[in-house]
Amino acid sequence: MAKELMRIGVSLPENLLTKFDKIIEKRGYSSRSEGIRDSIRSYIAHYEWMGDVKGRRVGTISLVYDHTKRGLANSLTDIQHDYSQMIKSSIHIHLDHSNCLEVIILDGEGEDIKSLAEKLMSLKGVNYVKLHTAPPGEKI
Known part of the structure; x- marks a missing residue:
């Protein structure tokens, strides 16, 4: 079963987006969306880890x-x-x-x-x- 993708809009300062784009290029992501999904997964994992303190x-x-x-x-x-x-x-x-x-x-x-x-x-x-x-x- 395919997961439904939701489209969102995000406003970011230019310098933050530039840094993010450089990182996703170095890490070999195929798209900005892939990098954002990975970043959100990492944020969720960190939040859940903090919940276990x-x-x-x-x-x-x-x-x-x-x-x-x-x-x-x-x-x-x-x-x-x-x-x-x-x-x-x-x-x-x-x-x-x-x-x-x-x-x-x-x-x-x-x-x-x-x-x-x-x-x-x-x-x-x-x-x-x-x-x-x-x-x-x-x-x-």
């Missing part, structure tokens, strides 16, 4: 954000204060005039860590967020 976990959240975005620094600080019981340390690096890298080191309940990561991801001006976790003491 349970029990005590240690980990990091890495984020890159535009510190010139009005109110963003305050929002980041407020959110981190709400989760201060599990934040063990953080590292802040100025990448250029506008962008900062922050790495937050965590030890706490997996669902709380996931919640923190999702709140950070949702902020406008946050350009990249990556969560890595492991059970404490597990060999990785």
Whole structure:
């Protein structure tokens, strides 16, 4: 049985589409649609993996954000204060005039860590967020 394909329209900034096109060419995709489908599958798999972050976990959240975005620094600080019981340390690096890298080191309940990561991801001006976790003491 053939799967029905749905047609959608997506608006993207030119620089993002240019980068995406270069990647799909390097990876040998036959079309932009094939690359988008693969990207969506990867996003869904990552989301489902994040849903399985349970029990005590240690980990990091890495984020890159535009510190010139009005109110963003305050929002980041407020959110981190709400989760201060599990934040063990953080590292802040100025990448250029506008962008900062922050790495937050965590030890706490997996669902709380996931919640923190999702709140950070949702902020406008946050350009990249990556969560890595492991059970404490597990060999990785």
